Amino acid sequence: MTADPRARSFDTATAQYASSRPSYPPALLDAVEELSGRRLAGARVADVGAGTGIATALLCARGAEVVAVEPGAAMARRCREALPGVPVVRGDGNALPLAGSSLDLVTYAQSWQWTDPARSVPEALRVLRPGGALAIWWNTTAFDVPWLRAQRERIARATCGTEQPAHRVRPGDADAVRLAGLTGLRVVRRLLRWSRTVSLDVHLANIGSRSAVLVLDEDRRRAFFADERAVLRAGFPDDVVEETYVVDVLVALRP
Template identity: 55%
Template sequence: GIATALLHARGARVVAVEPGEGMAAEFRRRNPRVPLVRGDGNRLPFATGSLDLLTYAQSWHWTDPARSVPEVLRVLRPGGALAVWSNDPDVRVGWIAGQHARIEERFGPGWYINARAHSREGLEFTARLLPWSRRVTIDTHLAKLSTHSLFLIREPGTDAFLAEEHARLTALFPNGWVEEHYVVDLNVALRTA
């Protein structure tokens, strides 16, 4: 809902799509002026040819491309666009790569869902990688890390891991601040006919 709210705040006419009741209720609480419909990327609740732009902010990986791609092509007008993006930690930065390796060592591979392959079946995308960074406290960094599902569902050992990671990062960054580096992976496909 973050991207939806930002697009709405900038004047776009938007409709949010949410499959789950809990997240739908939370979205409505935070964004009471934004219309919301129930559905998912495999069954879009929109009329054929009704959309100029369809976005998937950190959510394309949840779809089944054999079903979602035909749905995208169905609901977009000719000349309409599909925009798919994710905001991912930049693992080219040493300390971030180390943190990811420690998480995988402790909890297994695949913990970071956006790292899974994005299917482009049947669509021709133009892609851009947009690096950016922000300076935050170690506590803010770990609070952000703890929003990933691995930590939200409270896998055994996550609290201990976060405490160990706090100590490790404090030793690396004794002033208590880290420079988080990210890469936005933006992909746009046009419906040509």
């Protein structure tokens, strides 16, 4: 979707991504149905930047007819293995390999930032039927939780600002629409809080699957995780942590 090496980094960590990344709460797909004005059951959906198929699987479970679009060869292969009944095509959001006016919904889970909105917005509108919708969302960390906020600051320092510090992460509604390149469309935003409890190893693997960390050189990455494990073990001696998220979802309706 972009020449940014961070976007290509995920292909080097497909197993880690699949095993450690969080999914999404049922309330997310409820919100997508509500804000788009149609049920997912029977809807024709493209999940773009599908990765290992985390969101794709949830859409299928709701009865949607889904095609997964993924630019990375290793990620696409992993998605096919996880979801053998789902068509997986190689492509990206800047030039969708899909027919015009063929879909009810186009979704981007954690992947919209790797597109160029000047190209990806017209592409989404091209493949959507009249009355269709574009839904983009991210699991963002709940930085009102003190230990998560402190951790984000450590990650920002380790990645030299590639991973933004906590105070710069979540914009207001108008800025969120503008930053997503959706100005001029009818857009509704919803913020959904949820959490999961995981082992310390899974938590650290999740952090390690982020692009800003994947592109670090091996010595810096190893040093960061040694220090981070020590910090977290001091606070969580049972090696179990609760990750708290806020899903930030934007749904834009096709004119």
